[in-house]
Amino acid sequence: MLNFDYCNPVKIVFGEGTISELANLLPANEKIMMLYGGGSIKRNGVYDQIKEALKDRNLVEFSGIEPNPLFETCMKAVEIIKSEGVTFLLAVGGGSVIDATKFIALAAKYQGEDMWEIVSNNEMGDALEDALPLGTVLTLPATGSEMNYNAVISRAETDEKLAMHNPIVYPKFSILDPSTTFTLPERQSANGVVDAFVHVMEQYMTFNVNSPLQDRQSEAILATLMEEGPKVMKDPENYETRANIMWCATHALNGMIACGLPQDWGTHMIGHEITAFYGLDHAQSLAIVLPSLWRNKKEQKKEKLLQFGRRLLGISIENEDAAIDETINKTAAFFNSLGVPTSLSDYNIDAKEAAEKVRDRFNARGVAFGEHADITGDAAFEILLGCK
Amino acid sequence: MLNFDYCNPVKIVFGEGTISELANLLPANEKIMMLYGGGSIKRNGVYDQIKEALKDRNLVEFSGIEPNPLFETCMKAVEIIKSEGVTFLLAVGGGSVIDATKFIALAAKYQGEDMWEIVSNNEMGDALEDALPLGTVLTLPATGSEMNYNAVISRAETDEKLAMHNPIVYPKFSILDPSTTFTLPERQSANGVVDAFVHVMEQYMTFNVNSPLQDRQSEAILATLMEEGPKVMKDPENYETRANIMWCATHALNGMIACGLPQDWGTHMIGHEITAFYGLDHAQSLAIVLPSLWRNKKEQKKEKLLQFGRRLLGISIENEDAAIDETINKTAAFFNSLGVPTSLSDYNIDAKEAAEKVRDRFNARGVAFGEHADITGDAAFEILLGCK
DSSP, X not given: OOOEEEEEEEEEEESTTGGGGHHHHSOTTOEEEEEOOSSHHHHSSHHHHHHHHTTTSEEEEEOOOOSSOBHHHHHHHHHHHXXXXXXXXXXXXXXXXXXXXXXXXXXXXXXXXXXXXXXXXXXXHTTOOOOOOEEEXXXXXXXXXXXXXXXXXXXXXXXXXXXXXXXXGSOSEEEEOGGGGTTOOHHHHHHHHHHHHHHHHHHHSSOOOSOHHHHHHHHHHHHHHHHHHHHHHHOTTOHHHHHHHHHHHHHHTSSGGGTTOOOOOHHHHHHHHHHHHHOOOHHHHHHHHHHHHHHHTTTTTHHHHHHHHHHHSOOOOSSHHHHHHHHHHHHHHHHHHTTOOOOGGGGTOOHHHHHHHHHHHHHHHTOOBTTTTOBOHHHHXXXXXXXX | OOOEEEEEEEEEEESTTGGGGHHHHSOTXXXXXXXXOSSHHHHSSHHHHHHHHTTXXXXXXXXXXXXXXXXXXXXXXXXXXXHHTOOEEEEEXXXXXXXXXXXXXXXXXXXXXXXXXXXXXXXXXTTOOOOOOEEEEEOSOSSOGGGSSEEEEEEGGGTEEEEEEOGGGSOSEEEEOGGGGTTOOHHHHHHHHHHHXXXXXXXXXXXXXXXXXXXXXXXXXXXXXXXXXXXXXXXXXXXXXXXXXXXXXXXXXXXXXXXXXXXXXXXXXXXXXXXXXXXXOHHHHHHHHHHHHHHHTTTTTHHHHHHHHHHHSOOOOSSHHHHHHHHHHHHHHHHHHTTOOOOGGGGTOOHHHHHHHHHHHHHHHTOOBTTTTOBOHHHHHHHHHTTO
């Protein structure tokens, strides 16, 4: 196990009917901005529940935050915050709304000229020490943003999608009511399971550093997602299933399973570019990249691939190469079983073109990802060729 | 899954060499009291490391905190804190030192007359809103006190041992350096594994509420303790083994695995009385009570006993009664394999006398424990008769 620091102060309020606790969670006398996306929270009753809980509060609304939230949209929120004197942000939605709110929380207090630098210059952005406080009401389990300090922001003008991480944007609280997810479209339910699954894999599927507890904690999430994922597709209004998936997604990226471990994140970094260039959903991009990345890195990830296959997929093939191939195939088959494709051709994207675009961008930025920092532009090119 | 709230803001700093980070973790200009137990931290080098890290700080020392820390001892620390103007407490040791420090943190700010009421009157003590801030350097993994807000305090005058729980005594930080545990006596190493194991069981071994993630998170800790426990007895200076056990013990009682679950704590409540009356180590009392409590409650705990036996102990006996008996026997055998006995007679304690004493005390207090609140004085009597 490697040395590590861990601190996660987010207050989780979990269960049916908990939105009514908002009035106790939000400090009195704050000027609150409620941020949300399209109109789904109006259709599923969440909007009304929040308005009822906060009927005596000073509240402004900001709607229209899109999936893969845009810098351009965030800038509009910042303007209103400044003109209205907003002091507390309440994000209501999934990872996109929460990520946007984290960025807005920093941008509203930012003293520099170019707010895009908060994400484009991580050395600076991740060290900022002032942000508006924020809380969340989660309505789409997937990204774990409700219990971490990460955010990913896109910029339409430049087709960029970039990540930031700053502990001052940890939510003060997050309300997780699984019944708010009953009406999610199938595609979003499936995406959420895939997203959480891949989050765990970015932290688990690397090399062995003698961390049996963390390995099993990761496997606990993976096993539960594989068990509950198919159930939710068949029975979307089952509270218990929705609750189990929601709690899995939060644990998949709240930092705990990463304690003392090397991490990969290559699948995400390549996936972000596929979303930025071609507009695929985040989880769709991950489902395409992960199997190919594993095939490409199977020597480096051998021990963990075998452990995952043997412990969780029931693979007993003795030949290690064959066992690993079967592990990768079964993982892709799991994504497919939820209705999430695993090839670029399923979206009519030319693999060679995508591979060249991502290679050129990684090379231009001089970046490299993965637990060995060897997923360079050229490695990403090979991985994407394998996604056709 | 039941509704729940969860918030754990403790900053964990984990790994070899991390004591040197104390100077960064402790706010400047504090008047610090360093609290510790006997002399073990002077023998294992921890004392010198701390003095070096804090050589420029305003520091007073308070030593002599005993196992099952005494109210009477804590009162002496409170006097010094008041006369010296101490503003920050640094606990250096295991659960006893940390628990005592939590109690002292509250007592130093307590406005009432009888400080024993902080633990004897939980309704009042658990609601107190003022305490000195504290940090910890853990040298004995067992109780999880380094990452929770619980404390158990004994009183010599009355042979009492009582628990309190108040979020304001969450440590601000806890330093976990596994190399500080290389020189622990065998008995303390074994006790630590048993203590952590039983903590998990108090939260896991109840009835099924459809919580597959939390179940597997608990099983992750149990499996790792059963794997690493025997290793540490054979190879006490193996850093990786010590690190894995330390991180297991922290997770066993940081609140995470209890989210949304019913809890038992009957073994602990009966065990506390055995320690109060007969002076056994905390873990020794738990190892005696747990198997008998399970036998007594095997109908109520049937589903989870079978799950534990089948998933973690490799029990494949089809007959459910026989499988449960084997599960309980193998659990007791695990404690025995670490050198921890499982009968009162091993300590020359008369089971009937102990059963009567605990029954009378529970009845006098009018208390009942367990996930069904049915471990009354009479039930405790039966359970202790089964420990002979």
